[in-house]
Amino acid sequence: EEAPIVIIGAGVAGLTLATFLHTAGIRCVVLERRDRAYVETRQRAGVVDAQNVRMFERWDLADRLLSGPVAQTIEYRVNGVGRVFEILGDEASEGRFCTQQMLVTNLLRVLIDEIGGDVRFGVSEITIRNEDAVRPQVGYRDAGGAHAIDCDYIAGCDADRGVSRASIPDGVLTTITHEFGYAWLAALVEAPVTGHPIMGISDHGFVAQLPRGPKRSRYYLQCALTDGPEDWPDERIWDEIRLRTGDSALENVEIHDKDFVPLRSVMRFPMQHNRLFLAGDAAHLVPPTGAKGMNLALFDVDMLAQALVSALCDGEVAALAGYSDTVLPRLWRYQEFSAWMTDTMHDAGNPALHGPFRQMTARARLDELFSSPVAGRLHSDFQRGVA
Ligand code: FAD
Numbered sequence: 297e298e299a300p301i302v303i304i305g306a307g308v309a310g311l312t313l314a315t316f317l318h319t320a321g322i323r324c325v326v327l328e329r330r331d332r333a334y335v336e337t338r339q340r341a342g343v344v345d346a347q348n349v350r351m352f353e354r355w356d357l358a359d360r361l362l363s364g365p366v367a368q369t370i371e372y373r374v375n376g377v378g379r380v381f382e383i384l385g386d387e388a389s390e391g392r393f394c395t396q397q398m399l400v401t402n403l404l405r406v407l408i409d410e411i412g413g414d415v416r417f418g419v420s421e422i423t424i425r426n427e428d429a430v431r432p433q434v435g436y437r438d439a440g441g442a443h444a445i446d447c448d449y450i451a452g453c454d455a456d457r458g459v460s461r462a463s464i465p466d467g468v469l470t471t472i473t474h475e476f477g478y479a480w481l482a483a484l485v486e487a488p489v490t491g492h493p494i495m496g497i498s499d500h501g502f503v504a505q506l507p508r509g510p511k512r513s514r515y516y517l518q519c520a521l522t523d524g525p526e527d528w529p530d531e532r533i534w535d536e537i538r539l540r541t542g543d544s545a546l547e548n549v550e551i552h553d554k555d556f557v558p559l560r561s562v563m564r565f566p567m568q569h570n571r572l573f574l575a576g577d578a579a580h581l582v583p584p585t586g587a588k589g590m591n592l593a594l595f596d597v598d599m600l601a602q603a604l605v606s607a608l609c610d611g612e613v614a615a616l617a618g619y620s621d622t623v624l625p626r627l628w629r630y631q632e633f634s635a636w637m638t639d640t641m642h643d644a645g646n647p648a649l650h651g652p653f654r655q656m657t658a659r660a661r662l663d664e665l666f667s668s669p670v671a672g673r674l675h676s677d678f679q680r681g682v683a
Pocket of ligand 1: 304305307308309310327329335340341342343396422453454455456457458459482575576577578584586588589590591592593
């Protein structure tokens with residue numbers, strides 16, 4: 297079998313790339329180890345930022361994939377006292393509310409059901425041939441046995457633990473990692489955000505409440521790296537939410553799931569080797585504080601799709617050769633923003649974390665967002681993804 301492009305991974309990066317390529321008239325095969333129901337129901341955070349709304353508009357897919365307007369405010373709350381930050385921008389630069397799970401479900405519908413895209417679920421044992429001067433080949437297994445696809449290019453969109461990056465020989469990639477030293481407990485609850493999305497700083501640690509649809513929201517609570525579900529029964533979660541938000545009247549409601557996420561940054565580059573190109577979490581991770589992981593994956597995919605279209609439709613390979621160099625400067629800027637958010641939100645809370653000096657300077661940094669128009673503007677630009 298032959299296909300111009302094989303994409304490994306049907307997450308937000310792989311499905312968006314496949315949809316863009318199909319839109320441009322390029323055939324591709326997507327290989328995913330899970331089944332469709334699993335991919336559609338996998339709980340994932342993330343809201344499409346304004347920059348990526350513009351991107352979907354450019355590919356003429358925004359109305360088929362995205363939902364209505366998103367909150368243009370964030371309440372920064374310190375020990376129960378909130379200040380509402382207005383994300384500055386004009387109407388033409390607003391984000392739209394579409395969680396990652398909604399986006400993935402819509403991508404599957406458009407790609408498979410509407411434009412006949414080729415997504416093969418439930419595959420295993422993917423092997424990658426990607427040597428210099430040999431035509432690339434991707435092998436895999438499914439219920440029907442072993443298969444192989446000869447292709448021109450391979451896109452590795454199978455996140456941090458996938459096979460794509462692992463297939464690159466030792467010594468080719470540089471990896472830079474930063475550990476923040478704490479984790480988040482993510483709890484999906486049966487209660488909507490009633491006011492503004494909250495980023496809460498407190499002497500007892502960080503808390504956030506972010507919208508996840510009309511009836512639900514997700515709370516994030518700073519916790520120890522070693523914590524697990526046994527340390528956080530539901531009663532303790534609600535006690536800590538009341539303590540950290542300063543909202544003592546808040547009532548317990550049902551908690552649907554609990555997840556523990558270590559906060560870390562990872563960059564791996566170059567994001568390409570011979571004919572294999574990495575996009576999204578396969579190449580980089582950001583701490584969730586800045587809400588940028590999915591948005592950076594979408595940026596990679598936009599650049600990669602344009603470069604693949606140039607190579608396959610016009611025989612012009614310069615953009616593909618320069619893919620990694622093109623995306624890396626922006627990825628580093630958003631790593632810096634994510635680290636800024638993470639340090640500020642956590643240091644400004646409990647002084648036991650990094651001491652009273654870091655606490656007070658972090659609070660001063662937060663104040664600047666409200667007192668300095670320049671700082672407020674820059675923060676808005678990062679929030680909207682246009683910095
Ligand atoms: P994924 O979505 O992980 O998709 C990878 C796909 O590859 C999966 O379908 C997987 O099954 C498949 N796969 C893996 N291995 C193989 C294999 N061997 N063979 C075949 N298929 C394979 N981002 C934001 O923008 N905003 C946020 O607010 C936000 N909040 C977050 C909060 C938390 C707690 C976390 C953990 C993340 C958050 N993110 C957020 C980040 C975002 O979820 C990720 O950056 C995004 O999912 C990356 O997309 P991806 O397509 O690269 O990877």
